Amino acid sequence: MRLSKTSEYALRILSFMAKEPEQKYSAKSLVETLKISDKYLRRLMTDLSKAGFIKSTRGREGGYSFAKKINNIVLADIIDSVEGMDKYMGCVLGFDKCSDENPCAMHSTWIHVREKFTETFEHKTLADFNYSEIHKF
Amino acid sequence: MRLSKTSEYALRILSFMAKEPEQKYSAKSLVETLKISDKYLRRLMTDLSKAGFIKSTRGREGGYSFAKKINNIVLADIIDSVEGMDKYMGCVLGFDKCSDENPCAMHSTWIHVREKFTETFEHKTLADFNYSEIHKF
DNA sequence: ATTAAATACCACTTGTATATAGTATATTAC
DNA sequence: GTAATATACTATATACAAGTGGTATTTAAT
Numbered sequence: 151m152r153l154s155k156t157s158e159y160a161l162r163i164l165s166f167m168a169k170e171p172e173q174k175y176s177a178k179s180l181v182e183t184l185k186i187s188d189k190y191l192r193r194l195m196t197d198l199s200k201a202g203f204i205k206s207t208r209g210r211e212g213g214y215s216f217a218k219k220i221n222n223i224v225l226a227d228i229i230d231s232v233e234g235m236d237k238y239m240g241c242v243l244g245f246d247k248c249s250d251e252n253p254c255a256m257h258s259t260w261i262h263v264r265e266k267f268t269e270t271f272e273h274k275t276l277a278d279f280n281y282s283e284i285h286k287f
Numbered sequence: 288m289r290l291s292k293t294s295e296y297a298l299r300i301l302s303f304m305a306k307e308p309e310q311k312y313s314a315k316s317l318v319e320t321l322k323i324s325d326k327y328l329r330r331l332m333t334d335l336s337k338a339g340f341i342k343s344t345r346g347r348e349g350g351y352s353f354a355k356k357i358n359n360i361v362l363a364d365i366i367d368s369v370e371g372m373d374k375y376m377g378c379v380l381g382f383d384k385c386s387d388e389n390p391c392a393m394h395s396t397w398i399h400v401r402e403k404f405t406e407t408f409e410h411k412t413l414a415d416f417n418y419s420e421i422h423k424f
Numbered sequence: 425a426t427t428a429a430a431t432a433c434c435a436c437t438t439g440t441a442t443a444t445a446g447t448a449t450a451t452t453a454c
Numbered sequence: 455g456t457a458a459t460a461t462a463c464t465a466t467a468t469a470c471a472a473g474t475g476g477t478a479t480t481t482a483a484t
Contacts (some may be wrong), residue, residue, distance in 0.1 A: 346480060
């Protein structure tokens with residue numbers, strides 16, 4: 151029940167931006183606010199841009215803003231864009247060929263847990279959250 | 288939705304042993320069957336012994352066997368013994384101080400997913416699985 | 425007692441995700 | 455043109471999980 155730092159960061163960035171979805175954010179300001187290292191954040195921003203969630207404006211007064219409506223940005227797609235959801239879809243015992251047809255001992259138990267996760271992440275969009283709270287580090 | 292290799296291995300070992308819970312298993316045989324590296328498995332066996340799930344018999348004809356009934360061995364306790372369940376209990380956005388009282392934007396969504404996991408792992412024991420299937424690597 | 429089979433322990437190496445540094449270049453406001 | 459902001463690329467450093475090596479110790483068959 152843990153995402154990688156990479157996915158954590160991607161969600162942290164976009165959920166922060168979603169609080170004021172029309173605004174433009176410089177990489178610098180995001181780095182300072184979200185406590186993510188500069189270069190790493192910039193790399194993620196490139197991934198998120200390529201995936202079409204945000205667009206970048208170069209030059210003075212440049213920055214990042216959403217390229218599409220936040221109610222069309224699904225969490226699973228965010229994770230896919232930075233590292234891939236399949237990373238989180240494996241067998242709980244680590245078996246290569248574990249499936250409904252060829253299950254490991256814990257398969258039927260595990261898929262319920264995993265499905266709760268995938269279902270949530272495939273249905274929730276950035277518009278489904280409560281951004282009134284202040285994030286504290 | 289992924290456990291570390293360490294937890295994966297611990298569950299893989301004990302679920303394999305649970306298929307024939309009265310038997311004694313040598314480290315060697317477990318290594319060969321379960322495709323876990325020798326030294327790593329032995330280290331995990333030590334952890335699992337210290338936690339009281341299994342007992343070891345040294346010397347010729349030695350090996351490992353369960354130290355308690357498998358219906359008293361809870362999955363969450365297994366993970367605790369090798370690395371700690373708290374590793375899987377963090378905030379989805381990686382915030383240090385995220386709680387019901389001081390939640391991040393995704394908190395209320397995430398705890399449902401996380402609770403499905405913890406509930407399952409805190410209630411299921413090694414006796415709750417179907418060991419008829421053959422594990423394939 | 426000897427020997428073989430096993431576990432236990434300490435230190436070290438490897439691998440991978442994460443993080444940083446540096447350089448070059450493009451774009452835009454002023 | 456200058457400054458501020460962005461992308462792109464390459465190389466390297468760090469941290470931690472995973473895996474290995476070597477030796478000590480325990481036990482039981484013989």
